[in-house]
Amino acid sequence: MMNRIFSALILACSAVAGLSGTAMAAQPEPWQLGLQESATPVMTDLVFMHDWVLMPIITIITIFVLALLVWVMFQYHSGRNKTPAKFTHNLSVEIAWTLIPVAILVLISAFSFPLLYKQDRIPEADMTIKAIASSWFWSYEYPDHGDISLTALLLPEEEARSENKPWLLATDENVVVPVGAVVRVQVTSTDVIHSWTVPAFGIKMDAIPGRLNETWFKAEREGMFYGQCSELCGKDHAYMPIAVEVVSQEKFDEWVNTQTASIESPVQETDLALRAE
Ligand SMILES: [Cu+2]
Structure with missing residues (x-):
């Protein structure tokens, strides 16, 4: 959870400061937060995967889970909710929290598998x-x-x-x-x-x-x-x-x-x- 928040903060900061990829030679820079500037087609795809597939998903999930926690802490606080519910199962919620993560993983794999094969299959080499x-x-x-x-x-x-x-x-x-x-x-x-x-x-x-x-x-x-x-x-x-x-x-x-x-x-x-x- 903290990792996710931290990553989202890093993304926001690096986007604002434009810190990634300002180097002359490709090497780490002091206070660098983002990835190094891409120099190959594979790295360009990796940067896209990181910036536009994984980070938005991580950010949305992090904000969603944080909002749920805040809502539960506020709405079901013992002062506000004197007699807590005793049920242990809720079929529709369980189906949702199984199927939605599966859909998210399938979405990620639609981007990550082609990239894996691009890295793995060597084109005709010069x-x-x-x-x-x-x-x-x-x-x-x-x-x-x-x-x-x-x-x-x-x-x-x-x-x-x-x-x-x-x-x-x-x-x-x-x-x-x-x-x-x-x-x-x-x-x-x-x-x-x-x-x-x-x-x-x-x-x-x-x-x-x-x-x-x-x-x-x-x-x-x-x-x-x-x-x-x-x-x-x-x-x-x-x-x-x-x-x-x-x-x-x-x-x-x-x-x-x-x-x-x-x-x-x-x-x-x-x-x-x-x-x-
Ligand atoms: Cu070594």
Whole structure:
């Protein structure tokens, strides 16, 4: 009950203050109450579901239950209602409080099931990224782009502050993806359960050792998108952030070239050394 009132208050406050989604990069803001601004079609639907399906229903139910309580307290107060009723059953009320909640749940499911399937069914992907969790950092592989691999470690506090990046969210290497591409993300872990989460993308996927979980996103605008491991995984759980940089296709191609060049050059050197022997 208090939760519902609190949520309704939060919605009202965030609507009035326009606090949600004013950030430049997609990251939490001080005093933020709403969700992060959406950057993918799935997140747009999630925000709609939250703002226009769930919150109105929660608000109406909360106000209705509160009104019932106030009415009962006022009308059936012992001073006003000397001889209380003794009945224990009322068939029509019982039918109503069974059928009305069922109808509300069916209404919610009409919106939530299509969204669940939209999240779950991966459209034809333009590229695949593999996100591998280890205690306590993420590493990434790009199987479609010459097996680029990178390890994203927490950017130390001093470095983050000097580069004006958000400490605890920024990493030394970003996951780089092109804008508008359907990216399939395969998530797994080398040790314990972690969770790959980017709030602005509407993604939260568990990384489970010995199992490959799949999800997808299609970033609709360029920028930095931050997230954090979201499954309690040990002492440095708070220190394994996720930083996704969405860039234009040209910039992405450039990035791929520099990454693959840095993969190839050491191999070529060893090749030359072997040939020289
Ligand atoms: Cu964790």
